[in-house]
Amino acid sequence: MSPKTIYDKIWDAHLAHEAEDGTCLLYIDRHLVHEVTSPQAFEGLRMTGRTVRAPGKTIAVPDHNVPTTPGRDDPKNMTEDSAVQVAALDKNARDFGIHYYPVSDIRQGIVHIVGPEQGWTLPGMTVVCGDSHTATHGAFGALAHGIGTSEVEHVLATQTLIQKKSKNMKVEITGKLRPGVTAKDITLSVIGETGTAGGTGYVIEYCGEAIRDLSMEGRMTVCNMAIEGGARAGLIAPDEKTFEYVKGRPHAPKGAQWEAALTWWKTLFTDESAHFDKVVTIKGEDIAPVVTWGTSPEDVLPITAKVPSADDFTGGKVDAAQRSLDYMGLTPGTPLSEVKIDTVFIGSCTNGRIEDLRAAAAILKGKKIKDGMRAMVVPGSGLVRAQAEEEGLAQIFLDAGFEWRLAGCSMCLAMNPDQLAPGERCAATSNRNFEGRQGRGGRTHLMSPAMAAAAAVTGHLTDVREMM
Amino acid sequence: MEKFNKLTGIAAPLPLINIDTDMIIPKQFLKTIKRSGLGANLFDEMRFTQDGQEIEGFVLNQPAYREAQIIVAGDNFGCGSSREHAPWALLDFGIRCVISTSFADIFFNNCFKNGILPIALPKEAVDILMKDAEKGANARIEVDLEAQTVTSSDGEVFAFEVDAFKKHCMLNGLDDIGLTMEKAASIDAFEAQAETARPWV
Numbered sequence: 149m150s151p152k153t154i155y156d157k158i159w160d161a162h163l164a165h166e167a168e169d170g171t172c173l174l175y176i177d178r179h180l181v182h183e184v185t186s187p188q189a190f191e192g193l194r195m196t197g198r199t200v201r202a203p204g205k206t207i208a209v210p211d212h213n214v215p216t217t218p219g220r221d222d223p224k225n226m227t228e229d230s231a232v233q234v235a236a237l238d239k240n241a242r243d244f245g246i247h248y249y250p251v252s253d254i255r256q257g258i259v260h261i262v263g264p265e266q267g268w269t270l271p272g273m274t275v276v277c278g279d280s281h282t283a284t285h286g287a288f289g290a291l292a293h294g295i296g297t298s299e300v301e302h303v304l305a306t307q308t309l310i311q312k313k314s315k316n317m318k319v320e321i322t323g324k325l326r327p328g329v330t331a332k333d334i335t336l337s338v339i340g341e342t343g344t345a346g347g348t349g350y351v352i353e354y355c356g357e358a359i360r361d362l363s364m365e366g367r368m369t370v371c372n373m374a375i376e377g378g379a380r381a382g383l384i385a386p387d388e389k390t391f392e393y394v395k396g397r398p399h400a401p402k403g404a405q406w407e408a409a410l411t412w413w414k415t416l417f418t419d420e421s422a423h424f425d426k427v428v429t430i431k432g433e434d435i436a437p438v439v440t441w442g443t444s445p446e447d448v449l450p451i452t453a454k455v456p457s458a459d460d461f462t463g464g465k466v467d468a469a470q471r472s473l474d475y476m477g478l479t480p481g482t483p484l485s486e487v488k489i490d491t492v493f494i495g496s497c498t499n500g501r502i503e504d505l506r507a508a509a510a511i512l513k514g515k516k517i518k519d520g521m522r523a524m525v526v527p528g529s530g531l532v533r534a535q536a537e538e539e540g541l542a543q544i545f546l547d548a549g550f551e552w553r554l555a556g557c558s559m560c561l562a563m564n565p566d567q568l569a570p571g572e573r574c575a576a577t578s579n580r581n582f583e584g585r586q587g588r589g590g591r592t593h594l595m596s597p598a599m600a601a602a603a604a605v606t607g608h609l610t611d612v613r614e615m616m
Numbered sequence: 617m618e619k620f621n622k623l624t625g626i627a628a629p630l631p632l633i634n635i636d637t638d639m640i641i642p643k644q645f646l647k648t649i650k651r652s653g654l655g656a657n658l659f660d661e662m663r664f665t666q667d668g669q670e671i672e673g674f675v676l677n678q679p680a681y682r683e684a685q686i687i688v689a690g691d692n693f694g695c696g697s698s699r700e701h702a703p704w705a706l707l708d709f710g711i712r713c714v715i716s717t718s719f720a721d722i723f724f725n726n727c728f729k730n731g732i733l734p735i736a737l738p739k740e741a742v743d744i745l746m747k748d749a750e751k752g753a754n755a756r757i758e759v760d761l762e763a764q765t766v767t768s769s770d771g772e773v774f775a776f777e778v779d780a781f782k783k784h785c786m787l788n789g790l791d792d793i794g795l796t797m798e799k800a801a802s803i804d805a806f807e808a809q810a811e812t813a814r815p816w817v
Binding site: 161191306312446464465580 | 631632633634636638639642643644646647648649650651661666690691692695696697698699700703718719720721722725726729730779780781792793796797799800802803806807810813814815816817
């Protein structure tokens with residue numbers, strides 16, 4: 149047998165049908181659903197008299213739209229259109245008999261945090277969701293990616309997706325990270341190197357010592373942003389850390405099934421000499437704490453750098469960079485560490501897990517945020533929130549002057565009331581710095597939770613290493 | 617889905633790279649439970665001021681391009697979120713074809729589900745078509761899916777690649793789900809085998 153990558157192995161194990169022209173039906177093990185990209189899909193089922201083929205493998209949770217302030221389980225406290233979408237998800241979950249975590253449930257949260265937390269996401273699975281950050285689940289050695297609403301309907305009806313296989317790409321981070329450098333810095337640095345289309349047509353396997361050394365939370369952060377590099381999915385071979393994280397979770401296998409699962413999971417690695425179509429290698433020690441300066445996730449620089457000039461680029465990037473600089477209100481040559489910040493947002497499916505809150509709280513302990521700063525923490529799930537309260541992290545955030553919110557996507561995409569005003573500049577732990585992403589005219593700088601916490605204290609982009 | 621065979625229309629030039637789905641349809645318009653009506657807000661923040669006035673310089677506000685059916689765009693069109701609202705908004709405005717050097721994966725797939733043809737061509741070809749598009753209503757670009765060609769207003773012909781299955785579905789306006797359901801026996805068989813091999817799933 150020819151050597152296989154982990155992607156090849158998961159693909160082969162889920163191939164339900166292959167046509168002569170290579171068009172495949174890939175079987176889907178887990179389908180995660182949220183309120184924004186699913187209503188039209190359920191409507192499609194109703195119009196055609198179709199049902200959900202595997203309701204037991206379908207899990208729904210409202211996250212994109214929901215307010216993160218108290219009283220939100222009363223629809224009156226939501227905007228009308230948001231309430232309509234959440235009510236539609238409620239009804240669809242009930243009518244079609246799928247698993248559901250309503251806003252009133254402590255397990256509610258961002259779909260990509262709830263899935264792993266509840267043990268729905270397991271190694272070797274195929275996981276899809278009508279959300280591009282489904283790549284997050286790749287951290288478990290699962291093949292996980294975002295799909296559009298038509299595909300959501302297709303999976304609901306058939307539990308399969310029509311697919312052609314992607315190519316294999318390896319991103320290796322060798323050696324150790326330096327102090328103050330985190331998973332977020334790894335994933336942003338990779339996109340800075342490959343560009344936002346560098347992964348188009350590929351499934352990325354992240355590997356190397358620096359990846360192995362990451363916790364499961366850190367691995368989720370890395371895989372989460374595979375889509376920002378253009379890849380269909382990003383994944384990491386499972387190991388003892390993965391199994392340890394999964395064991396005992398509500399929907400993880402138990403007893404003899406656990407042993408059987410473990411036996412298979414341990415075969416999920418890339419065979420020696422398996423072929424990769426593209427390889428990127430970065431030395432862990434070369435990665436610095438980074439921030440984005442522009443309006444594309446590829447606009448990444450070390451915090452010690454200066455705002456670039458459009459002339460530093462070539463081709464179509466010259467105009468794009470100038471447009472970004474104008475939108476961001478930045479002057480070339482300004483040290484990034486002198487860029488003043490109005491708002492800090494800690495949360496999202498990229499960095500809304502317990503480890504992220506611990507990292508931010510470690511910087512904030514005993515300190516206050518800068519006068520006039522707006523700062524909020526939005527835990528990724530109700531359970532993350534509860535754990536942070538138990539560990540005393542919530543109190544550290546509150547004492548520092550942060551708002552302590554309820555779980556949801558919040559200001560990452562600003563579909564709920566948490567938005568930036570025009571010109572407002574935000575240090576954000578989320579995943580996209582697109583124009584208008586966090587509110588029309590809002591200016592987003594992406595960074596790690598520790599870097600965002602440091603910026604909250606000083607009032608400007610800050611090298612977190614100076615505060616450690 | 618409406619069939620796509622041949623299209624001759626005005627092409628709007630959008631020479632920016634990395635046009636993302638947040639630009640195509642900003643998030644405040646995703647709070648709909650319908651597929652229709654999104655064309656009014658296509659490229660909303662580039663097209664309209666905050667108080668809803670048209671921004672004169674934006675290409676789709678110029679008289680020559682109000683009836684555009686094709687967009688010629690810079691590299692990596694449609695990157696970002698999986699929102700199918702992006703192709704829904706394009707379609708609702710009247711766009712049936714986007715030409716670029718490259719497309720983001722999810723957006724690319726979403727287009728085919730909605731009768732929009734995304735065509736990837738080499739940079740030199742896109743540059744020529746971009747220039748052609750800049751001529752406005754006087755220049756009509758012809759797209760022929762059956763023949764897999766794009767013809768500029770000067771008669772220059774560019775061949776493009778398209779997946780055979782996707783082409784078949786577009787030409788015939790076929791519903792994917794219906795086609796997959798014809799293979800129900802294969803799915804049943806797979807499910808039974810997988811249930812034995814991986815009962816914990």
